[in-house]
Every structure is written in C-alpha cells, then in structure tokens.
Amino acid sequence: MGQRIQIVGAGLAGTLAGIYLAQRGYEVNIFEKRGDMRATTIEGGRSINLALSKRGLRALEEVGIREDVMALALPMRGRMIHDREGRQTMQPYGQSDDEIIYSVSRAGLNMKLMNKAEQTGRVTFFFQHPCHNIDFEKGEITYGHPGGTEITESTVGILGCDGANSAVRMSMQKSTRLNYQQQYLEHGYKELSVPPDEDGSHKLSPDALHIWPRGSYMMIALPNPDGTFTCTLFLAYDGAPSFNQLRSKSDVRAFFQANFADLIPLMPRYEEEFFENPTSSLVTLRCSPWTKGSALLLGDSAHAIVPFYGQGMNACFEDCRLLNAALAEHEDEWVAAIKAFGSARKPDADAIADLALDNFVEMRDSTADPIFARKRELELQLEEAYPDRFFSKYRLVTFSHLPYHVARDRGRAQDSFLMDLVRPVEDVSELDLADVMERVEAALGPVPSEKELV
Numbered sequence: 001m002g003q004r005i006q007i008v009g010a011g012l013a014g015t016l017a018g019i020y021l022a023q024r025g026y027e028v029n030i031f032e033k034r035g036d037m038r039a040t041t042i043e044g045g046r047s048i049n050l051a052l053s054k055r056g057l058r059a060l061e062e063v064g065i066r067e068d069v070m071a072l073a074l075p076m077r078g079r080m081i082h083d084r085e086g087r088q089t090m091q092p093y094g095q096s097d098d099e100i101i102y103s104v105s106r107a108g109l110n111m112k113l114m115n116k117a118e119q120t121g122r123v124t125f126f127f128q129h130p131c132h133n134i135d136f137e138k139g140e141i142t143y144g145h146p147g148g149t150e151i152t153e154s155t156v157g158i159l160g161c162d163g164a165n166s167a168v169r170m171s172m173q174k175s176t177r178l179n180y181q182q183q184y185l186e187h188g189y190k191e192l193s194v195p196p197d198e199d200g201s202h203k204l205s206p207d208a209l210h211i212w213p214r215g216s217y218m219m220i221a222l223p224n225p226d227g228t229f230t231c232t233l234f235l236a237y238d239g240a241p242s243f244n245q246l247r248s249k250s251d252v253r254a255f256f257q258a259n260f261a262d263l264i265p266l267m268p269r270y271e272e273e274f275f276e277n278p279t280s281s282l283v284t285l286r287c288s289p290w291t292k293g294s295a296l297l298l299g300d301s302a303h304a305i306v307p308f309y310g311q312g313m314n315a316c317f318e319d320c321r322l323l324n325a326a327l328a329e330h331e332d333e334w335v336a337a338i339k340a341f342g343s344a345r346k347p348d349a350d351a352i353a354d355l356a357l358d359n360f361v362e363m364r365d366s367t368a369d370p371i372f373a374r375k376r377e378l379e380l381q382l383e384e385a386y387p388d389r390f391f392s393k394y395r396l397v398t399f400s401h402l403p404y405h406v407a408r409d410r411g412r413a414q415d416s417f418l419m420d421l422v423r424p425v426e427d428v429s430e431l432d433l434a435d436v437m438e439r440v441e442a443a444l445g446p447v448p449s450e451k452e453l454v
C-alpha cells in the first residue's frame, strides 16, 4: 500500500495504532514530543501501573504482542477491601480464570509496543518532535525539531494520539466547529508507594486490587512485579478533608492515622512522598466530531476519562482495533474509514466516560456499604449459576466486548433492579436464584448477544 500516515504521540494509543497500520501495509511516522523513554530514566524512577483487561488484551492479541505483554503482568482476581479497623475482605471480579484483570507497568507496556512497532520495519519514531499545528486546508502538519527549528510537511492522513492536551485537537478547535467539553472532578490524585518486604516479597497480597474506601475519598494499590505496590490517594482539592488541608507532615500523619492506619507500617516514606509527589487533576473530556479532513483523534485526545473503571487504556486499545476493522471494511479508503469509525465509536466513548464517573462513587463509598456487598454477592451467585445468562455491570464492561453504551444501559438498569431486591433482605440466601434470574430477564430481557453486536 505504501501510503504514509503521520501519528502524533507515541503513548499507548499512538504506538498500538502504528502497529496496526504497519501490519495493514501503511508506512507510519510517529512524532513524539518527549525523548525516547527506552533511552532515558522514566517517571522519576516510580513504577506506575495500569489495569489491563479483556478489551485491551484482545487488541494486543490481534497484533501478536499479548504473550510478550503478559510477561510483565500480575493477575488481580478481585478487590481487597480494607476497612478502618484493618480488616480485609476479598470481592472477586468473576468466577473463572478468564475473568481477572492484570496490573501492568505503563512504561514497560509502552516500550514493548514501541519495539514491536519498529520490528514491523514500517514505523519510524521521531522523538522530541512536538506537533505545533495542523493546517487542514493545505493538508500540512508543522512540528518542532530538536535543533529548535520548525518543519512543515504535507500529509495524507493524521492520527492525533497526543493525549488529553492534544495539539491536534487544538488545531481542530481553531479551524472547525468542534464541540468540546471538559469537566474536572473536584478530586485530585497523588501517587505513593509500598516498598517490598525485606525478602523482596509483596507486603500485601499481590493478586488483588486493594481499596481503602472512605466515603468521599479513597486509596487504591496495584501490585508491581518487583514486590512494590503503587498506591493512589484520591481526595478532594478543597473542603474537609482535602489536599489543601494537608499542609504539613503532621497533618498527613494525623490523616493517615485516622484513615489508613494499616498502611502506615507498610509505607516508611509516606510523609516524604506526600510532599515530593505532585497532586494531579482528573478530567473527563468529550468532543465531536473526531475528524477533520484526513485527521482523526484517537485515544485520550478524543475521550479522556477518569480512571475509576480502569478502562482508559483499554478503550484506547479497543479504538485501535475498531479503526483497523473500519479500514478493512472501507477497503482502506482513509477518509471514509476514519469518519465511519469516529461517528460509530463516539456513543461508546461517552458511555465509558459516564461509567467511569459512576464507578468513583461505587469504589470510594459503596464497596463498604452492606447493601452493595449483598448485591455483589447476589451477582456472583447469579454469574456462577447462570454464566451464559447473567452478566453484572462490571462483567459487561470489563469482561465482554459489548459496545460500552450497551454495557452502560443494561448495567445501570440491572444494578438498580438488584439493589431493590437485596435492600429488604438480611441475607442473599433468602432469595431464590432461579426466581431472581427469571425476574431480571422478565424486566430487562436477555443480555444482548456479543455475536450480534460485535
């Protein structure tokens, strides 16, 4: 084919899209504003990890890199809930070995994707080449050169994979009627860490995503293969308690003693890390259309979401898979394919954005609520008894390939139906499972078939 596509951004979406395009026969140039992470110290030495699940894994499998990535991954079988007294309760994600999520290093994954992209022989990276502007009328892209000069090239196709602060999107905003909405959460986040035990082992069980739900705020921890955990504190910027209230080490100590006492002995440097590490904001970003001329926004540049469903990267990887399918369907008619992909995918991006916001409330608040715990127990029993008929909302989002908007609509309706059922009972064993299953299907119909919808 030999057509040359320019991708802006060598993050997770840009590198995977590069591999897909190269495997279709395109020549690909990827412009990245940062240096090559394979050659430099990254992330200030901190391990930052992401939850990888079925949708992301399917795309990695399609391009032939799943096994390589799995070598980096640690399975997480459920949520381990830590209460204020230090008691731990495991809430499994699903019933089978197929229904687990994986903790994987963001940098490790990105580097594997870069290597795989280069191995295709059709992808060339240009590091320290920030995109400055796109002139859609002339079909030209301008980027900075490490020498300080600017280079302008003509282009036949552009993928804007340059994340939430996308320069490609900003160029679109300047030159088209782009609808754009960004919504900051009142909460920010800060990363902290749990080092390994003296013998190198994990100090908490490594096969779970740990959560300390505390009402309006929470801490989570994901395991890393080196025995560490990366913890993230989600807390409001203002009010009580908030980041703005925690101004000294003694404030932080008192806050941890009241809320995360079981973490203190595991985190010898939490007071220092709290002030060394930045507080970052959380944003949901929606825009439309995602295309202008021969350019398409893909990944976070089109739909950055808050991280509470662990789906941001998974959604980006699914974008890449679906774009590839659209190119196949449109026989590589670039503009027709990107337009078809963009308009079909937009409702699903909106749906996962909604679900991620819902899940913040569920994680920080509801996981500690006894009615929610009963609903979760009922869901697990239904999934075990009727694996082909019952799918919890979490399972629809995380362990299926159903379009996100289908997962959201079915999942929300089902949640409210089940909460009503478990609210009056003391114990789920009082409910007859067969009867519940029939009532769910009578009220909501059978779960849509993946075969028909995917």
Ligand SMILES: Cc1cc2nc3c(=O)[nH]c(=O)nc-3n(C[C@H](O)[C@H](O)[C@H](O)COP(=O)(O)OP(=O)(O)OC[C@H]3O[C@@H](n4cnc5c(N)ncnc54)[C@H](O)[C@@H]3O)c2cc1C
Residues within 6 Å of the ligand: 008, 009, 010, 011, 012, 013, 014, 031, 032, 033, 034, 049, 050, 051, 052, 129, 130, 131, 132, 161, 162, 163, 164, 165, 166, 167, 168, 189, 232, 298, 299, 300, 301, 307, 309, 310, 311, 312, 313, 314, 315, 316
């Ligand atoms: C705290 C947190 C936790 C998360 N946890 C999860 C999780 O558990 N599971 C999950 O699936 N997702 C998670 N996510 C979401 C996930 O990180 C993102 O969805 C994903 O990284 C988006 O990939 P991307 O390639 O679109 O953008 P990015 O990863 O932001 O990559 C964009 C790239 O473009 C480059 N760039 C930017 N501007 C320019 C320019 N002008 N010119 C050239 N290059 C440019 C950047 O340097 C970067 O390399 C989390 C996000 C956050 C914030």
